[in-house]
Amino acid sequence: MSDTMTYTLTVNGEERSLDAPADMPLLWVLRDLLGLTGTRFGCGQALCGACTVHLDGQAVRSCVTPVAAVGRRRVTTIEGLGGSAAEHPVQQAWMAEAVPQCGFCQAGQIMSAAALLANHPSPSDEQIDGFMAGNICRCGTYDRIRRAIRRAAAKGESP
């Protein structure tokens, strides 16, 4: 049983100190200790992607990322992606395409899509499907997710 330790994380640009056992997944640190409930719990085994956040801009599944493994990497959650105005192009594209149905998976979908576009500003259809395959949407919004990613990519290309 791991003892509780004090960690200082950089979350959405702010330093946050917290006490947690080393094995507590980042998901529960965010949700239960920091009150950032936008990151969702769907499977606990990195099978569904609902809990996706960024560490230094890379998409990770926070449900299987122990807090001790975060280190000095910058944590970005859905609350920090586009600020209070939801200004990130992926968020804007998500609204323009009316992607969500129930919406529960969409924070994770958006975080994955944002990481995809950061690495591949003009992804191919195969790259989109390949990168987004880890994010399940039970409502079945996949076609609109693709459209929104293409829309956000096109916006990124415009001058």
Place this chain on the structure above:
Amino acid sequence: MSTLTRRGFLVGLGAGTGLVLGAQRADARSLEPAAVAAIPFEPNAWVRLEPTGELVLTCSRSEMGQGVRATLPWIVAAEMGADFDRVTVVQAPGDERFGNQNTDGSTSIREFWPLLRELGATARWMLAEAGAAKLGVPVEGLVVEDHHVSDPASQRSIPFGELASAAAALEVPHHVELRPELAHAGKALPFTDARAIVDGSAVFGADTLLDDLVVAVVARPPDLGGHVVSFDDTAARAVPGVLDVIELPRWRAPAMFKEVGGVAVVATNTWAAMKGRAALPITFAKGKQGGSTTEGDEVAMRALVDTRGRRKRKVGNVERALDRAERVHTAVYEVPHLVHAPMEPPACVVSFTDDHCEVWAPVQAPQRTRKQVAAAVGLSHKKVTVNVTLLGGGFGRKSKPDFVREAAILSKAVGRPVRMQWDRADDIRHSYYHACSIQRMDAGFDEEASLVAWRHRVCSPSIFSTFVPFIQRPQGMELGMGLMDFALDVPNIAFETHPAPSRVRIGWMRSVYNINHAFANQCFVDELARGEGISTPAMLKRVLGPPRILTEREAHANIMNYGSSHQEHPVDVGRWYAIVDAVVEASGYEGEAPDGCAFGFAAHASFNSYCACVVAVGKDAQGRPRVEEAWIGIDCGQVMNEDRVRAQMEGAVIFGISIALYGRISVDDGAVQQGNFDDYPVARITDAPRKTHVVLASSGEAPGGVGEPGVPPVAPAIVNGWYALTGERVRKLPLVGS
């Protein structure tokens, strides 16, 4: 203009500062004027217009992705002539004064649109009267649009807000005229919660934060009826953060909406609770379902459908007709148990204090939740407040408030607000499952290739077993979903049922028994078409018979019809034809399929709507079926929110792909064997068609259902397409598995 038959009883509430309209009883079907008079006056505002012009509209149904928090308020606003950008939507708590709030059965629009239009028209009439008085002109010439009452003759215009108080002082009219059509009907509407969803602020079941909140998880008996014999909580209590370990009441049949027992671990955070549960050795005793296996049940069910069952419909003499037929086709179709697996596993927050209990929960049935929580903690339901959060998917799972009862019991036990958190294994292993079925179909053709006999036998457990355990065969309501109401133009017909055991709680999942019946009917029609050498849509039309409206008796409308009257929603074969033709044409089904693909077709009518589906099925790199392109059409009568209808159809294709390719819940020694998305896979983006075409072919009839009717034709269309591609006839779902 049409004058509306009085459906609700509208009341004006306290003139105060603005116009407030309520409906004392919103359950249109049970409304009796005499009864209304006896109801105490308790305000429940549906429409509140502030002097600022802000319009506050109540949504009485639960939002789980179908767009009800946009569409229901929009109907009021459109009828009223309000600017939807000035609307604030408030969610109704669970309260019988809002009428039936059960958000299931694809009922929200088709049950509530008359009341909502009446509310909007009443508000419009009162504003117009107030405007006429203020402008000193007759009301007849006024235009009520865009949040203003305007007089075109004098070009004067008054904003709604300035008329709110004057309108509130008027008597509520008894008769109002509806607009001939709702402005912008069919266009994309604002999506009420889109912004909160994309910025992460949307509040789902686990997201209500309260002071002193603790988290509970439960280790439940693996089989239904199993119970806790003993447990050792030493290690669990040693986990930092664990506060308490509490045994829940033992489960006893009938299942109803009760928790299933087990041992709860209560902690200061979710991870501590989960670790405590993992460190909690429990000895469970098996219940009555111990020793049962799905494979064993299936052997027995297969044997049964080869024997005569209990007759539910008889026309002519089907045995004699099959004996004398020139050709007889027989096939047996199997659909396994399925589970909803909404992306949000059950989770909620309950705060119990001495004489009150407050709930924040993602529930499809807030009134049922209120009563169940009241019963679980021993309070009058009037002392229970149920706040409805957004639902992270429902699909029928969240109609069952067992998880809210658990939270309420534990909040009472620990004296603090409790968040109940189910994980994915809890969700998949302790659900209310879609009923499995084995169905045998027999059809006979005479020497002139006329269809002369049709026999449909179904062996399936019943949802009613969850409430009355001795019920073991499908009941009328269940057979009314795509079997009894399936139009047949055949001189000799028999429908028969056989019993099947319920090893698990049987519940309703999106589209319910229609999934099973459409699978059997529409695969069988495809087999008949190939056997008789005609196209599948042509065979379907031969089975359905000529366009006509079935009599109430032929449609068995008395046993189901999805709660609608036969007069408003008869079974109309012409509407079947029209949607079949529209989708066949849009897809090019009669021509060449895309490269490497073959077309599959199926159609189905349910929830008072008519759907058809064509898929282009190919193979993926591993040689497994893949839907490359899909066309899905719906005639759901008048369309209220076109974009959400399209979204529901797109989602139905994906839900149907999950059913066709992957879904299977099985039981071993009474326990569900699956536990996460690795062994209960659902469709991912890599399974999604490259393109999904939604064909809207509205008949202009009264609105039918939208959330569910798209699902049933998808799986048979895929199976039929797989046959066309490979020659392999699959009669047992799923095609791929885990």
